[in-house]
Amino acid sequence: MTAGTGPAVIAGIGHTDYSRNSGRSEAHLAVEAVVAAIGDSGIPAHLVDGFVTYTMDSTDEIVLQRNLGLERLNYTGRAPYGGTSLCSTFLQAKLAVESGVAEVVVCYRALNERSGGRFGHGVGHGFGASTFGLSAETDHYGLYLPFGLRNAAGWIAMQARRYMHRYGIASTDLAEVTVAARRFAATNPQARFFQRPVTVADHQASRFVVEPLRLLDCCMESDGGVAVLVTSRARAVEHGADYVDISSIATGSGTRQQLMTSYDRSDARLFDELAVMAENLWSRTDLRPDDVDVAICYDHFTPMVMAQLEGHGFCGPGEAKDFIAGGRIGPGGTLPVNPHGGQLGEAYLHGFNGVVEAVRQLRGTAVNQVENAQVALVSAPPGCPTSGMLLTRR
Amino acid sequence: MEDRVDSGTEGIGIGMLNGPRRTRPSMTQDAAFWWEGLSARQLRLQRCTACGTQRHPPQPRCVECGDMTWDWFVWAGTGTLHSFVVYRYPELPATTYPYCVGTVELDDGIRVVVPLVPNDGEGLAIGAAVTLAWATDEDGGGWPVFRLAAAS
Numbered sequence: 001m002t003a004g005t006g007p008a009v010i011a012g013i014g015h016t017d018y019s020r021n022s023g024r025s026e027a028h029l030a031v032e033a034v035v036a037a038i039g040d041s042g043i044p045a046h047l048v049d050g051f052v053t054y055t056m057d058s059t060d061e062i063v064l065q066r067n068l069g070l071e072r073l074n075y076t077g078r079a080p081y082g083g084t085s086l087c088s089t090f091l092q093a094k095l096a097v098e099s100g101v102a103e104v105v106v107c108y109r110a111l112n113e114r115s116g117g118r119f120g121h122g123v124g125h126g127f128g129a130s131t132f133g134l135s136a137e138t139d140h141y142g143l144y145l146p147f148g149l150r151n152a153a154g155w156i157a158m159q160a161r162r163y164m165h166r167y168g169i170a171s172t173d174l175a176e177v178t179v180a181a182r183r184f185a186a187t188n189p190q191a192r193f194f195q196r197p198v199t200v201a202d203h204q205a206s207r208f209v210v211e212p213l214r215l216l217d218c219c220m221e222s223d224g225g226v227a228v229l230v231t232s233r234a235r236a237v238e239h240g241a242d243y244v245d246i247s248s249i250a251t252g253s254g255t256r257q258q259l260m261t262s263y264d265r266s267d268a269r270l271f272d273e274l275a276v277m278a279e280n281l282w283s284r285t286d287l288r289p290d291d292v293d294v295a296i297c298y299d300h301f302t303p304m305v306m307a308q309l310e311g312h313g314f315c316g317p318g319e320a321k322d323f324i325a326g327g328r329i330g331p332g333g334t335l336p337v338n339p340h341g342g343q344l345g346e347a348y349l350h351g352f353n354g355v356v357e358a359v360r361q362l363r364g365t366a367v368n369q370v371e372n373a374q375v376a377l378v379s380a381p382p383g384c385p386t387s388g389m390l391l392t393r394r
Numbered sequence: 395m396e397d398r399v400d401s402g403t404e405g406i407g408i409g410m411l412n413g414p415r416r417t418r419p420s421m422t423q424d425a426a427f428w429w430e431g432l433s434a435r436q437l438r439l440q441r442c443t444a445c446g447t448q449r450h451p452p453q454p455r456c457v458e459c460g461d462m463t464w465d466w467f468v469w470a471g472t473g474t475l476h477s478f479v480v481y482r483y484p485e486l487p488a489t490t491y492p493y494c495v496g497t498v499e500l501d502d503g504i505r506v507v508v509p510l511v512p513n514d515g516e517g518l519a520i521g522a523a524v525t526l527a528w529a530t531d532e533d534g535g536g537w538p539v540f541r542l543a544a545a546s
Contacts, residue, residue: 121486139422143451147509148481149495157479158497158507165477165520211480211515258451263476263497264505 008094010391011241012041012106012229013356018192018347021115022223029225030059030110031067037106037227038068042239048229050075050096050105052089054350056082059110075102079387081259083298084273086351086380087387091249093230103235109352110225118221120151120209140259152300153218155260156383157210159270160303164212166267167318169303171212173325175203177302177337178216178344180330185341187331188367192220193345217302219343226352228359244362247375247392248285252276253385260383271382274311281388282313289313292390293373294361295335296354297381299342304381305329309337312379312388331368339368354378362393425452427466435528435536438466439504450504471526472543473500480515498524498540509539517542 014036016022016029038045045068051061052075061076077092079085093105113119149155163169182198185191198216206215236243254272256265265272282288289312297308306320314335315323323329329337340346340357347353358376360366366373379388431438440452444461455462478496485491494510496518510518523543531537 120484139425140451142422143425143428144507147495147507148489148493149479149507150481150486154479154481154495158477158495161479161520162477208480208482209484211482215483261507263507264450 006098006233007245008097008230009233009236009241009243009245009394010090010228010355010359011043011231011236011239011243012037012039013227013359014038014040014229015226015349015353015356016110016224018190018222018224018349018353019114020192020223022112026057026110026112026116026225027059027063027067029112029223030057030064030108030227033110033225033227034064034068034106034108037108037229041229041231041236041241043104043229043231043235043241044239046070047235048104048106049073050077050093050102052077052079052092052096052105052107053109054078054082054085054089055080056350057109057111059108064106064108073102075105081384083300083350084380084382084384084386085251086298086355087249087378087389088251088385090228090230090246090355090389091251091387094246094249097230097232104229104231106227106229107352108225108227109350111349112223113348114221114223116223120153120218120221137259140261144261149261151210152260153210153213156301156304157213158261158263159383160301161212162267163270163303163307166270167321169306169321171214172200172204173321174214174217174302174306175200176321176324176327177299177305177329178203180324180327180333181299181338181342181344183327183330184336184339184368185345188341188346190367191341191346192222193341213301213303216344219300219348220345222347222349224347224349224353226349226356228352228355242363243394244359244376245392245394247287247390248281249387249389250277250280250284251385251387252278252280254382257385271307271311273384273386274307274382277380277386277388278311278313281390285390287375287390287392291375292335292377294339294358294370294376295329295337296358296376296378297337297342298351298354298379299338299344300348300381302344304383305337307382308379309335311382312377336368336370339366339370351380358391362391424454428452431466431468432538433535437469437471437506437526437538439469439500439506440464441467448502448504450506469500473498473524473540475499475510475518475520475522475524475540476505477520478510478515478518480513494518496524496540509537511539511541
């Protein structure tokens with residue numbers, strides 16, 4: 001093992017198109033995205049020696065190795081629990097690079113989530129065995145699925161109703177999150193909802209999926225692949241990569257933690273994993289929420305964006321509904337949230353497209369560019385052990 | 395479907411029981427007592443043998459005293475509604491829609507996720523007193539369903 005070569009940075013981004021039906025395998029999407037990320041970095045492909053993805057991903061690290069013709073890998077890793085582990089994959093990559101275990105690690109996620117097994121169709125309906133297998137997760141969900149609590153919309157809705165009840169949050173408040181995301185997506189040509197903004201009235205007219213969540217509270221199941229390359233700053237500089245720094249990164253699991261169903265907590269600790277993660281994240285930096293120019297908040301369901309704004313201290317507990325009112329997280333708002341349109345507007349790819357957007361904002365190359373963006377928050381949602389990171393322009 | 399409905403649940407039409415086949419439970423040694431209890435029309439909850447602390451969901455170890463021996467007791471079936479959801483879309487083949495699932499807080503603070511009626515959630519509210527009734531599932535076993543106490 002060689003010694004680490006200084007702090008890890010994000011040096012390359014790549015992705016496929018985002019669609020309803022990719023027409024190609026998940027492995028194909030993963031390879032495309034990884035090749036694009038390597039190309040974007042300028043780092044020679046043969047230097048890639050590590051991969052990290054979610055336990056849920058269907059494309060093995062060694063499949064990528066074979067497709068890229070890499071003679072060796074020095075690190076492979078997986079992060080559990082799905083999208084809440086978005087930044088956990090980057091933590092693994094960063095630790096591998098900084099410890100010298102690996103030099104160039106690509107984090108990736110590729111899925112035919114719209115044309116293949118749709119998450120919304122629930123565990124046990126084209127989504128079961130291949131995703132969850134026989135595991136502790138099967139045992140856990142086994143207590144809930146037979147009673148019909150069978151998909152993320154339902155797991156989240158149970159907490160969302162409690163959250164909404166406690167703070168007097170109405171469905172029209174949730175609509176603000178969707179309206180902002182769809183306004184951004186409307187001007188993003190690669191977004192699935194390009195040129196299709198919605199109003200609060202549209203949100204209210206959309207049918208309930210799992211009450212209290214409406215169709216327009218839910219992200220857009222999508223096909224696609226995304227990859228992001230992590231390496232040492234020295235390596236990035238050597239190859240002229242347009243890199244961004246990882247100023248802070250954290251994970252967190254909360255009290256009485258379960259997968260999506262931590263329903264036996266007090267209201268004050270409803271989203272405790274988020275509180276733990278945020279405390280860890282912000283204690284490792286001098287940056288404060290006021291310094292954030294762009295916030296990427298994992299938007300699988302609208303109430304969880306509000307929970308993240310509160311959890312990171314952009315506003316106090318219960319204040320998100322006022323914080324987001326009047327377009328303040330949308331185009332031209334005081335805190336642009338998910339300027340790519342997020343997973344409500346661009347595509348649902350387990351959060352990875354949000355990391356791409358954060359990097360583009362800091363590079364100054366985003367389609368909905370926030371002027372002089374220097375600090376970007378990337379946050380995963382509550383629900384399972386979660387993660388976040390602060391990225392800064394070098 | 396009416397032949398599945400027991401005394402106390404007549405005419406309710408439980409959405410989760412009206413489909414062709416519900417999802418089968420995953421049964422480990424830690425949780426089998428819960429499912430066996432349903433067959434016997436009992437809501438069984440886990441209890442530490444050493445210190446008597448009750449817990450749910452089932453797990454091997456008591457966090458209060460660390461003991462790993464346990465038994466179960468039968469819960470009477472009254473509590474308050476902590477939260478609930480109503481499934482409406484997409485309509486998957488195993489079930490008829492809408493149907494309702496809730497988290498019920500037992501009188502001693504333990505919370506369980508259980509089916510609720512009415513299926514569309516009409517009249518349900520956080521904090522409402524709820525009570526247990528039993529129906530029969532397609533295998534002849536007991537199926538717990540909670541309803542407003544005032545309606546029982």
